[in-house]
Amino acid sequence: MAEVLAGQGKTLPEDDLTDLRLIGFRSLDFSELALRVEDEVGVELNFDAPDLRRIGTVGDVLDFLVSLTT
Amino acid sequence: MRDGKASRNRIRTGQVDCTWAGLERAVLPRKAAVAADDHTQAILAVNAHLDDPGELLVASVARFDDVIVDELRAAGFSIVRGLGTDEAHVEEPSVEGQADPGCIWLLTSGSTGRPKRVRHSLAGLTTVTAQQPDRTWLCAYSPGSYAWWQVISLGLAHAGTGVVCVEVDELDGWPRLARETGVTAVSGTPTFWRHAIWRDAQEVAAIPLVQATLGGEPVDQALLDSLRRLHPEARVSWIYASSEAGSAIAVHDGMAGFPQAWLDQEIPGRPRLSVINGELVLNSPFASSGNATNFRTGDRVKISGGRVRITGRIGWDEINVGGSKVSAAEVREVLLRHPAVAWAAVRGRRAPIVGQVVVGDVVLSSEADEATLRNWCVRSLADYAVPRRIAILSEIPLNESMKSDV
Numbered sequence: 001m002a003e004v005l006a007g008q009g010k011t012l013p014e015d016d017l018t019d020l021r022l023i024g025f026r027s028l029d030f031s032e033l034a035l036r037v038e039d040e041v042g043v044e045l046n047f048d049a050p051d052l053r054r055i056g057t058v059g060d061v062l063d064f065l066v067s068l069t070t
Numbered sequence: 071m072r073d074g075k076a077s078r079n080r081i082r083t084g085q086v087d088c089t090w091a092g093l094e095r096a097v098l099p100r101k102a103a104v105a106a107d108d109h110t111q112a113i114l115a116v117n118a119h120l121d122d123p124g125e126l127l128v129a130s131v132a133r134f135d136d137v138i139v140d141e142l143r144a145a146g147f148s149i150v151r152g153l154g155t156d157e158a159h160v161e162e163p164s165v166e167g168q169a170d171p172g173c174i175w176l177l178t179s180g181s182t183g184r185p186k187r188v189r190h191s192l193a194g195l196t197t198v199t200a201q202q203p204d205r206t207w208l209c210a211y212s213p214g215s216y217a218w219w220q221v222i223s224l225g226l227a228h229a230g231t232g233v234v235c236v237e238v239d240e241l242d243g244w245p246r247l248a249r250e251t252g253v254t255a256v257s258g259t260p261t262f263w264r265h266a267i268w269r270d271a272q273e274v275a276a277i278p279l280v281q282a283t284l285g286g287e288p289v290d291q292a293l294l295d296s297l298r299r300l301h302p303e304a305r306v307s308w309i310y311a312s313s314e315a316g317s318a319i320a321v322h323d324g325m326a327g328f329p330q331a332w333l334d335q336e337i338p339g340r341p342r343l344s345v346i347n348g349e350l351v352l353n354s355p356f357a358s359s360g361n362a363t364n365f366r367t368g369d370r371v372k373i374s375g376g377r378v379r380i381t382g383r384i385g386w387d388e389i390n391v392g393g394s395k396v397s398a399a400e401v402r403e404v405l406l407r408h409p410a411v412a413w414a415a416v417r418g419r420r421a422p423i424v425g426q427v428v429v430g431d432v433v434l435s436s437e438a439d440e441a442t443l444r445n446w447c448v449r450s451l452a453d454y455a456v457p458r459r460i461a462i463l464s465e466i467p468l469n470e471s472m473k474s475d476v
Contacts, residue, residue, distance in 0.1 A: 007441060027392060031421035032458040035429070039459070045422075 001025075001061060004033050016059030023058075030061065037065050079225050080206065080232030082251060083109040084240065090226070093117045099148035099160060100124040100169035104214075105131040109235035111153040112213035116222060119174070119192070127175035127187065129214035138177070138185065140164075145187075176216055176313040176358070188313045188358035196223040197317040197356050204230035205281065208248050210241070210258040216313045217285050221257050241265075241468070245273035255281035257309075260289050261413070265466045267296055268412035268435055275300040285309035288380050288399060291326040292406045298324055310380060315365050316356030319343065327377035345371050349384055370399070389417070391454040392424035401428055401457060404450045410438035413466045416457065430457040433466045 002012040010023060020026075038045055055064055077091040085108070086093065096118040098104070106112035106128055115128045127147065139149055139161070146167025152158045174192055177185045197220065207225065211218040213235075225233035234251045236244045245266055248256060256279060263284060266274050279301045284293070289308040297306045308326075310319035318341040321328050333343055341354035350367040357365055370384045381387060381399035389396040398416040405414035412435040418426035432443065440460045447456045 007444065027423040028427065028454060028458065031424050031427045034422050035419060035427065035459050 001033055001058070003036065004029050013058060016057060016062065018058045020056060020058065020061070025058075025061070030055070033061065033065070076226055076229050076231075079229065080234075081113055081225060082232070082234040083113055084235075084237035085110040086113070087251075090117065090120075094154060095121065096154050097122070098124060098126065098150060098153075100171075101146050101148060101163070101167060102150050103127040103129075103134075103142045103147040103175075104150045104153055105129065105134040106213045107131050107152065107155075108237050109209075109213055110237075111155075112218075113222075113235065114154045115150070116226075120226070123172040123192075125169040125171065125173045125175070127177065127214070129177050130212050133177055133185065133214075174219075176214065176219070178313045186314075188361065190219075190316075190358050192223065192226070194316070194356060194358075195219040196227045198224055198227070202228040202231055203280075205255045206232040206234060206251065206253045208234045208236060208244065208251075208253040208256040208258075210236045210244060210256070210262050211286070215286075216311055216316070217257065217259075217309075220285075220309075220311065220317060242269070245270065245277055248277045254278055255283070257283040257285065259286040260284050260293055261287060261466065261468065263297065264293060264413050265468060267293075267300070268433060268466055271296075271300060277301075279304040281305050281307070283307045283309060285311060288382055289326055290403050290406050292403075294324055294326060310350075311356075312367065314358050314361040315341075315352045315367060316354050316358065318352050318354050318356070325377065327379035330373055330376050330378050333378065343378075345373065345378065348372075350378075350380060370397075372397075372400075389426055389428055391418075391426055391428060394452070394454045396428055396452075396455040398428070401430065401447070401451060401455055404447050405430060405432060405443065405457075405460075408438065408443060408446050410434050410436045411443070415467075419459070421458075424454075427458045428455055429459040429461075431461045431463050431467075433463050438462075 005012050013023060034045060055061055078089050081090050094114065096114045098115065098118045101124060104115040112128050115126060119126045142149060143164040146163045146165055148163055149161035172191050174190045175187045176190060178188060207221050209218060209221040221233060225231050234253050240247055282297050282301055282304050285308065294306055305322055306324050307320060307322045309317060311317040319328055333345060336342055339355060341352050344351040348370055350369045350371050352365045352367060353363055368384055370381050370387050372379050372381050381397060387398050389398055402414050402416040405411050411432050413433040414430055416428060416430045419429040421427040443460050444456060
């Protein structure tokens with residue numbers, strides 16, 4: 001996530017409760033992050049399984065990705 | 071077709087280097103589908119057809135999968151393998167049929183489904199009829215493809231026109247082969263040219279070219295400019311042709327696309343070019359049987375700056391990023407304009423929330439990294455069109471048809 005933000009000249013906040021809208025982390029950024037995870041773990045993720053609507057904070061993003069990879 | 075003068079033209083493959091008259095004589099069934107292992111076998115098939123014009127389909131052996139073989143045999147074709155070798159073998163048709171003398175069949179690429187057979191004749195495939203200067207052409211197209219027939223027919227129709235065919239195992243070193251065999255004109259796909267320039271631009275520059283031709287794929291300005299820099303004295307042309315539509319567009323001004331003024335012009339003996347709903351539509355005297363009128367090419371075009379540019383296949387070109395439409399060809403062009411990018415491919419990749427995002431593969435000619443290339447794209451493209459991942463490959467991917475750009 002830090003890499004995605006760094007590509008836009010932004011920094012990943014330390015507080016996991018930070019609202020994604022405040023740091024300008026948009027749906028495209030989230031998609032990119034998912035692809036990076038796929039490339040890293042070498043497995044195609046099932047994007048349909050979890051409920052995406054709950055993702056509002058930095059922590060939600062990280063929890064979501066963990067749920068996809070475990 | 072092969073008159074006394076043209077029969078003295080040179081034909082060179084991986085195994086022969088002689089005149090057409092000096093080729094070994096092969097005999098084909100009256101209705102033959104020749105599965106050619108190489109250019110040598112394909113040329114022997116053409117030579118046999120000249121001697122005794124039966125019905126002929128010639129294609130690379132890789133095209134002959136089980137389904138194609140069954141279809142051809144059911145259509146009355148004998149399948150000929152290993153022509154001119156000790157392993158020559160003929161598989162009889164499953165249904166006997168009358169041959170139509172002089173008919174030449176081509177297989178379409180099958181890019182939009184199963185390959186189709188399209189009907190031509192040698193006279194119809196010979197689209198260059200004006201007198202030609204003496205040249206030795208290098209042919210790097212797959213045996214039996216429309217572009218291959220275009221080059222071969224030059225060697226059959228025009229005295230003083232030699233043809234040097236490049237076998238698959240010679241592709242990496244073709245610039246040297248061209249110099250050693252006296253080649254002065256080269257015709258190949260953009261991928262073929264891009265690959266050669268990326269490997270060794272100076273080798274390409276050292277060929278004494280008077281003509282460089284590109285065909286078979288969309289042609290971008292960056293590649294045309296590269297060829298112009300390497301060969302400032304040569305004519306650089308690109309050709310639009312297909313198995314179904316035949317040869318339809320030839321552009322010699324070194325610019326990508328063709329002049330918008332050419333659209334909807336009625337000139338006797340020339341194809342009429344139209345654009346309908348963003349698709350190139352042709353009415354061509356060189357088309358295969360049944361495709362002469364309002365042939366929908368399936369190729370997307372974009373008109374800007376007075377030029378009509380063919381960007382790619384409809385259906386393949388569009389990437390839907392969360393409801394925003396992105397042209398893969400346009401993104402690819404932006405990448406290709408970067409001075410470090412020698413080759414690029416762009417596609418949609420499945421992603422959460424937005425459905426697809428744009429991703430790309432590139433081959434570099436000099437130092438660059440993913441972040442640099444993305445920043446380059448940010449300058450020219452909407453946010454949703456910027457590739458979210460760019461993989462840097464070590465080699466330009468090639469396939470048997472020398473098409474890998476789209």
